[in-house]
Amino acid sequence: xxxxxxxxTEDNLKxxxxxxxxxxxxxxxxxxxxxxxTAKENGKVARPFAVYCDDExxxxxxxxxxxxxxxxxxxxxxxxxxxxxxxxxxxxxTAALQVIIQxxxxxxxxxxxxxTKETNTNALSMYxxxxxxxxxxxxxxxxxxxxxx
Numbered sequence: 001x002x003x004x005x006x007x008x009t010e011d012n013l014k015x016x017x018x019x020x021x022x023x024x025x026x027x028x029x030x031x032x033x034x035x036x037x038t039a040k041e042n043g044k045v046a047r048p049f050a051v052y053c054d055d056e057x058x059x060x061x062x063x064x065x066x067x068x069x070x071x072x073x074x075x076x077x078x079x080x081x082x083x084x085x086x087x088x089x090x091x092x093x094t095a096a097l098q099v100i101i102q103x104x105x106x107x108x109x110x111x112x113x114x115x116t117k118e119t120n121t122n123a124l125s126m127y128x129x130x131x132x133x134x135x136x137x138x139x140x141x142x143x144x145x146x147x148x149x
Contacts, residue, residue: 001091003099005049005061008036015057016050019084028120032060035080046079051096058092059083061100065107073146076109081123097130105149112149115142 008016017033020026030038039046045066051059064077078100083093104112114132116123124145132145 001095002054003092003095004052005099005103006052006057008048008050012050012057016060019057019060019082021082022085022088025082025085025120028117028123029080029082032080032082035060035062038062048080051083051092051099053092053095058087059096061096063100063104065109073111074113076104076112078104078112078114081114093126094130097126101130101147101149109149112147113144115139115144117141118143 006012013036017031017036019032021029029035036048039048039062042064045064046062047065048060048062050057051061059082060080061078061082062080064079066075069075081093081097081100083096101112112132113135114127115138116127118124127145127147130147132147135144135146137144
């Protein structure tokens, strides 16, 4: 299984917008099209990517890298991460998360933070298995997790 993070371009943008999470997961994450618009509005910090496995698009992820933010522990966020509903449960998410973590390491991050609702149990289980821990903080109504690199 070869996972890659590929820049979004005119060639793959439409395909990325067609990827969806399962209906019961839609409460946890914005659509990829909405995330793309957020990336465009936050161009200095947002880093959106299509997630590919063996040359097939399987998901989407977006990071926030705000290296000018005053708190060095709050500069690097895994802002969005999804695997298409038809491909979930096949190990793509776990494998892609390892590639995402390596991306943060390779680009100088000291940690990775993310937030999600406490009821997002499948995602929380995956993040905690990868070493993320609860910080005790809340981001709006979402719990914040952190992985120290």
